[in-house]
Amino acid sequence: MPAMSVGGLVSGLDTNSIIAQLTALEQSKVTREMQKKDNAQKTLDKFKDLQTRLGNLAQKASALETPDKFNVFKALSNYEDYAVVSGKEGATAGNYELEVKQLATTQKVASKKIDSIIAPLVDSGDWGDVFGVDDTLTLNLSKSAAALKTNSTQKTVDVVITKSDTLKDIVNKINAAEGTGVKASIMTMADGDNRLVLTAVDTGTKGFSITQDDIGTATKSLMEYLGVLSGDSSDAVSGNALIVGHGLNKGEVATAATSFADIDTALNTIDPALDALGIRLQDGSWRTFSLSSYTTVNDMLTDIGTALGATASIKNGEIVLSGSSLGDMSGVKIQIGKLGSGNPGDTFASADSIFEDVKKDMGAFATRDKFANPISEGQNAIYSIDGMWINSQSNSDDKTISGSVFTLKKVSQPGMEKIKVSLELDRDALSSKINEFVEEYNALIKFIDENAKATVKEETDKNTGKKTSTREVGAFTGDTNISSLRENLRQMMTGTIDALTGTLNNGYSTAYSSAARLGITTQKDGSISVDKDKLTKALNADFEGVRRLFTANSFSNTPGFSVGNFNKNSTTGVYEVDAATGQVTINGETIQGKMTGGNIITLPNGISFEVPSSGTAKVTFVRGIASQFANFVEKAKSSVDGYFKQSEKTYQNRIDEIQKRVDVLQIRVDNYNARITRQFSSLERSMANLQSQTANMMAALSQTSYR
Secondary structure (H helix, E strand, C coil), X not given: CCCCCCCCCCCCCCHHHHHHHHHHHHHHHHHHHHHHHHHHHHHHHHHHHHHHHHHHHHHHHHCCCCHHHHCCEEEEECCCCCXXXXXCCCXXXXXXXXXXXXXXXXXXXXXXXXXXXXXECCCHHHHHHHHCCCCEEEEEEEECHHHHHHCCCCCEEEEEEECCCEHHHHHHHHHXXXXXXXXXXXXXXXXCEEEEEEEEEEECCXXXXXXXXXXXXXXXXXXXXXXXXXXXXXXEECCCCCECCCCCCCCCECXXXXXXXXXXXXXXXXXXXXXXXXXXXXXXXXXXXXXXXXXXXHHHHHHHHHHHCCEEEEECCEEEXXXXXXXXXXXXXXXXXXXXXXXXXXXXXXXXXXXXXXXXXXXXCEXXXXXXXXXXXXXXXXXXXXXXXXXXXXXXXXXXXXXXXXXXXXXXXXCXXXXXXXEEECHHHHHHHHHHHHHHHXXXXXXXXHHHCEEEEEEECCCCCCEEEEEEECCCXXXXXXXXXHHHHHHHHHCCCHXXXXXXXXXXXXXXXXHHHHCEEECCCCCEEECXXXXXXXXXXXXXXXXXXXXXXXXXXXXCXXXXXXXXXXXXXXXXXXXXXXXXXXXXXXXXXXXXXXXXXXXCCCCEEECCCCCXXXXXXXXXXXXXXXXXXXXXXXXXXXXXXXXXXXXXXXXXXXXXHHHHHHHHHHHHHHHHHHHHHHHHHXXXXXXXXXXXXXXXXXXXXXX
16 A cells, blocks of 8 residues: 655645556556456356356257267057057157066075174185185176176176285275176175175176186186085076967976967967978087977977087076086077078078078077076067067167167066057257257357447437547457358358268258258348248158257168267268278268177277178268257367367457566556655755745845844
């Protein structure tokens, strides 16, 4: 705070006022910079508002960006508490009659008695048997179905167990492992009788598996030691239950005594005189058997066991192979159908499929653990669709009818009428979603335009009548980045997607390759309007074409090739894919993809292709209007060098630079004020001295005159 001073006492000048006015002239430079800072801060605030509005637009776009989200269906059921249907990607309208025979349940197993939940699981005297010479061991837990959809290349989740781990520790570790197909808990039967309980995450007979890394010098696995696994050889199970299709037991799983003819259904009538049983052996060859002598399912089991050198039985409708030397059962499968060539009883050296028409697929075998203390066995759901009996690992069956998900809730009661469900395209709801997207776009464009325009404001002085004009600018006036952003948004909304026109010879064509063709057009003020009648007409005429115009989708000129996953970095275009080599060419550049699982090729940009064992194809990846908007905002906000972060950084740097100038100027003003204050104070002192000297001189002269 400057020292208080009273100026002009000697000189008679209002020096305080003079100092204040001179300082104010210098302070005006600071004020101008502060105004610039305020304007820059307002621009930053408006830009943050812009980000919010872009996020709102992206949210509306995301509701339309994938085929499953674009599908808006009305689902009806006369017994909603028993079963319902819903639509996802590829769904079509339909009416179905259902009967629920059995719901899918989960597998649950227990360990033997464990005395304490806080003492080490393995007694120190048994460490050599379980851990060998190591201090840790690794359990391999099977992944859940949901986790496998995210990453199908890694089949298990590892959990590391130490010698000091207790029952509580192993439960916590299993439950903390992400993506496992099993959850753990502790069941206390009585004092000192604690059990490790493992429950499958997924329903169905597949349940879960739990293995262990190479046990080295150990003599038994941890799960054998705890009494979870029996220690016997594992069985191989077909995974596809046989269901009785006729008679009083219709809808029940088949047993060994079931009449072989009763597993027949209307959609896959088996002709014993022409059809054959085919078994793909461990070496890849096929062995076939005539069906003419089969009376019961047991007759078929006998031939299966003979061909595979195992004991074949049936459990929960699934074929089970047991034996001490089963070996690797991957690739072993059983089918019934019409042979493409040869006769029943022939052996085929190798073939991917020997059947011209597969009438009954009994599944591919997979090894399953034998548990010592099963609490409950998982079972599949069994239900019928229009009289055709289905078995499903889950109570939500999304595999039987493409695009439709049948969710089963309760078993049908005796005498109850059929459950009638239907799926109808809800065009009104879909039109509303499109309208909401367009309205959000219009609001965003209006916000940009209002903040980018410059206006001239005229004012008239009341005293002089003189008119003055002042130019007022918006927060985004002259900002080329904002102008570029607006143009990008306009292009995404109004542009034509050439890949949908068929001009690239990529195997797909629709008349609806731009929003304008749907009645979504640009008005004079730059806003977009929707002609509801024209949009409804387009949805009726070519729903698939309209869906592709909005969503991220793909198509191929060769069956068996398709896009699997993609992310924000995946580029659109026509990819030439070679299934045998894993090489993919786009825009003249050949890229070596990563092959996984024998049928998935993944590129560095995140796009993957599901392919057959050989062949080439042109696979087109397209981002429709909504997908373009959602992807644009995602990249803008998530990237380190994204538009949002870069622009916000630019605005903040501008504010910081102005503040630095303000600080420097304010120091100059303060120094200037101190300097002129000192100068005026010095002037006052000098004048006071002069006045004092004058007074002394006048006094001396006065005394002289009196003498």
